[in-house]
Amino acid sequence: MTLSPAPPHPKDEAVRVSGLSRRFGHLLAVDSVDFEIGRTSIFGLLGPNGSGKSTIIRMLCGLLRPTSGEARVLGIDVARDPESVRRRIGYMSQRFSLYDELTGLENLTFFGMAYGLKGGALARRRGEVIEIVGMKGYETRRAGALSGGWKQRLALACAILHEPEILFLDEPTAGIDPVARRSLWNLLFEMAAKGTTLLVTTHYMDEAERCDHLAYLYLSKLLAWGSPTELKAREDVTPKGMKRVEIRHKDVVGLLRLLQGSEGVREATIFGENVHALVDDGVDLALPEGAEARTVTPSLEDVFVTLTRRASGV
Amino acid sequence: MFRGLSGIVYKELLQARRDPATLVLALAIPVIQLTIFGFAIHTEIRDIQAVVVDRANVRVGREFLQALEATDTFRIVGHAADREEAMALLREGRVQVAVFLPDDLAERLLARETAAVQFLIDGSDSNMAMQAQAAAMGTAVSFSARFGSVAPPPIEARPRLLYNPDGRSEAFFVPGLLGIILQLVTTTLTAFAIVRERERGTLEQLMVTPVSRLALTLGKILPSILVGAAATVLALLAMVHVFEVGIRGGLGLLAALTGLFLFTSLAIGLLISAIARSQLQALMMTLLLMLPSVLLSGFMFPRDAMPTPIRELTWLIPATYFIEIMRGVVLRAASARELLRFIAPLFALGVAFYAVAALRFRKYVA
Ligand SMILES: Nc1ncnc2c1ncn2[C@@H]1O[C@H](COP(=O)(O)OP(=O)(O)O)[C@@H](O)[C@H]1O
Numbered sequence: 001m002t003l004s005p006a007p008p009h010p011k012d013e014a015v016r017v018s019g020l021s022r023r024f025g026h027l028l029a030v031d032s033v034d035f036e037i038g039r040t041s042i043f044g045l046l047g048p049n050g051s052g053k054s055t056i057i058r059m060l061c062g063l064l065r066p067t068s069g070e071a072r073v074l075g076i077d078v079a080r081d082p083e084s085v086r087r088r089i090g091y092m093s094q095r096f097s098l099y100d101e102l103t104g105l106e107n108l109t110f111f112g113m114a115y116g117l118k119g120g121a122l123a124r125r126r127g128e129v130i131e132i133v134g135m136k137g138y139e140t141r142r143a144g145a146l147s148g149g150w151k152q153r154l155a156l157a158c159a160i161l162h163e164p165e166i167l168f169l170d171e172p173t174a175g176i177d178p179v180a181r182r183s184l185w186n187l188l189f190e191m192a193a194k195g196t197t198l199l200v201t202t203h204y205m206d207e208a209e210r211c212d213h214l215a216y217l218y219l220s221k222l223l224a225w226g227s228p229t230e231l232k233a234r235e236d237v238t239p240k241g242m243k244r245v246e247i248r249h250k251d252v253v254g255l256l257r258l259l260q261g262s263e264g265v266r267e268a269t270i271f272g273e274n275v276h277a278l279v280d281d282g283v284d285l286a287l288p289e290g291a292e293a294r295t296v297t298p299s300l301e302d303v304f305v306t307l308t309r310r311a312s313g314v
Numbered sequence: 315m316f317r318g319l320s321g322i323v324y325k326e327l328l329q330a331r332r333d334p335a336t337l338v339l340a341l342a343i344p345v346i347q348l349t350i351f352g353f354a355i356h357t358e359i360r361d362i363q364a365v366v367v368d369r370a371n372v373r374v375g376r377e378f379l380q381a382l383e384a385t386d387t388f389r390i391v392g393h394a395a396d397r398e399e400a401m402a403l404l405r406e407g408r409v410q411v412a413v414f415l416p417d418d419l420a421e422r423l424l425a426r427e428t429a430a431v432q433f434l435i436d437g438s439d440s441n442m443a444m445q446a447q448a449a450a451m452g453t454a455v456s457f458s459a460r461f462g463s464v465a466p467p468p469i470e471a472r473p474r475l476l477y478n479p480d481g482r483s484e485a486f487f488v489p490g491l492l493g494i495i496l497q498l499v500t501t502t503l504t505a506f507a508i509v510r511e512r513e514r515g516t517l518e519q520l521m522v523t524p525v526s527r528l529a530l531t532l533g534k535i536l537p538s539i540l541v542g543a544a545a546t547v548l549a550l551l552a553m554v555h556v557f558e559v560g561i562r563g564g565l566g567l568l569a570a571l572t573g574l575f576l577f578t579s580l581a582i583g584l585l586i587s588a589i590a591r592s593q594l595q596a597l598m599m600t601l602l603l604m605l606p607s608v609l610l611s612g613f614m615f616p617r618d619a620m621p622t623p624i625r626e627l628t629w630l631i632p633a634t635y636f637i638e639i640m641r642g643v644v645l646r647a648a649s650a651r652e653l654l655r656f657i658a659p660l661f662a663l664g665v666a667f668y669a670v671a672a673l674r675f676r677k678y679v680a
């Protein structure tokens with residue numbers, strides 16, 4: 001087999017999902033989802049636990065068959081030809097799934113062989129990925145003995161051995177410390193800059209802000225997708241005749257109660273030391289002493305809170 | 315000292331209830347197996363299969379044969395034309411006893427001479443051979459008594475043990491034991507190799523590589539075959555040198571047929587790994603299959619003594635065939651052709667298990 005990627009067809013988007021659904025018994029885990037991912041972008045798949053993120057990724061990798069709808073990866077229908085897709089994608093599952101009793105190097109050797117790398121080419125590529133993920137000096141430790149952040153680097157190294165065109169990362173930063181999280185994201189940016197398309201699932205808002213495009217899943221359905229800017233500008237997030245205000249006050253809990261009881265306030269949520277509220281235009285808020293209000297563009301969290309509330313009919 | 319005990323018990327019970335498959339296995343295995351084995355196992359030997367060579371075919375001879383069957387120890391399953399044919403049946407393992415009535419039976423009785431009835435007994439199972447011997451002699455004595463007290467006795471039994479003339483029980487148990495141990499080792503190794511990957515999530519990571527399913531299953535099986543082959547060689551060496559059970563048949567044949575049995579055991583392991591969701595379940599299923607292989611395969615208890623429906627079921631157990639094959643090759647120097655009726659079904663079972671496992675495996679992953 002050859003490992004050099006087929007020449008990219010610029011007209012093909014990296015991923016195109018249409019009407020994709022997956023049922024487990026009575027549970028509809030993914031409910032007719034549509035989205036596209038362009039090449040060389042970081043695409044974020046957001047949603048609370050159980051919203052169907054992993055199920056979508058597993059269908060994109062050919063691990064699960066869709067119940068209906070279609071998933072195309074690099075222009076190929078995954079359900080029809082999973083083998084061709086697998087050679088060109090990398091996958092890092094939600095759960096650490098390398099061999100604990102093997103060292104990092106041995107894990108890399110094994111997965112390299114699984115992708116058909118041999119001899120000198122394998123050794124060279126192994127060295128390269130150790131360099132890329134920055135785990136030199138750690139590669140001879142048993143994988144099981146590594147801490148969370150290093151485990152994720154090793155898993156990433158295994159997933160990119162065969163120079164995949166698209167990387168699917170299922171909650172790569174779950175359960176690792178903030179410093180490790182930041183450096184992992186720097187790695188992802190570097191890879192995207194070098195031409196790899198990334199699909200990352202997360203439920204961290206700060207990570208969502210870093211993505212070029214986002215899709216937001218809630219209860220198995222896709223509620224919205226687009227760039228962060230597009231999402232913030234959505235009319236259904238800040239409808240005509242309303243505005244979003246950020247109010248700063250020392251007693252945010254008291255302020256929240258007050259706002260929730262006020263005429264003309266559609267929504268109010270605590271964000272750190274502030275309360276974000278969706279307020280009808282022309283309403284004069286009776287604010288307590290010392291509170292400062294200013295009109296803001298919605299944050300991504302505002303967007304998702306609003307969309308989620310609407311979808312669940314609250 | 316017992317602080318927190320009730321909490322732990324509470325949690326364990328809840329967990330057990332949430333894993334119904336394992337719970338069912340744990341509860342069902344004892345009941346089912348106890349029932350089957352309780353009915354199946356009788357150590358008292360009855361119905362030893364016998365072939366008769368009776369060229370004279372006179373009334374007194376037929377009466378003697380009836381007396382033999384009336385003991386319940388023997389069951390006459392057929393007549394052979396001559397010694398050659400009877401010996402072949404013994405080597406094939408179809409009968410355990412060959413009874414030869416003298417050609418001049420009637421003449422000897424008339425002349426008041428002793429007529430000797432020869433019994434050739436397959437001595438592989440020393441326990442069975444002893445009982446056959448005793449029943450043969452006893453029948454001859456009581457049958458002679460019908461002629462009144464005359465000396466010399468009109469009919470005399472002359473039993474002779476074949477294959478294991480010293481009546482050593484090692485000769486009977488060790489070849490079968492070898493099969494049982496091989497099955498345990500290879501089935502467990504294979505079953506766990508895949509279930510462990512599934513439990514840890516590494517199977518999914520493997521599935522996104524271009525490794526083919528055949529490569530994956532074969533790659534898992536091959537190391538087990540190596541281990542199984544090494545275990546076979548060691549076990550055979552122990553059989554020959556420690557237990558002094560010599561191999562009378564062909565070594566090549568033995569190797570080939572052991573390979574076939576290994577393949578079948580591995581296929582069972584693969585099947586278990588395709589069904590089991592956890593290592594615990596895999597372990598229980600291995601045990602579930604192990605017990606019949608030990609108790610019903612004829613390894614410990616004679617299959618002839620089992621009730622008919624269960625005796626028919628024992629033909630679904632690969633170990634049944636392999637133990638017959640081992641005893642045939644090792645003790646009776648049987649040829650491949652003579653053992654064909656054990657080889658062919660063993661092969662068929664192996665292929666069937668493998669096919670089901672491969673299908674099951676594909677279904678889960680896709
Ligand atoms: N193999 C499976 N069998 C049955 N239900 C499943 C399976 N995989 C996922 N689910 C269910 O599908 C839903 C979506 O799961 P998942 O895609 O893992 O969500 P997320 O990754 O967004 O947390 C959950 O309710 C989960 O329990």
Ligand SMILES: [Mg+2]
Pocket residue numbers: 050053054055094170171
């Ligand atoms: Mg998930």
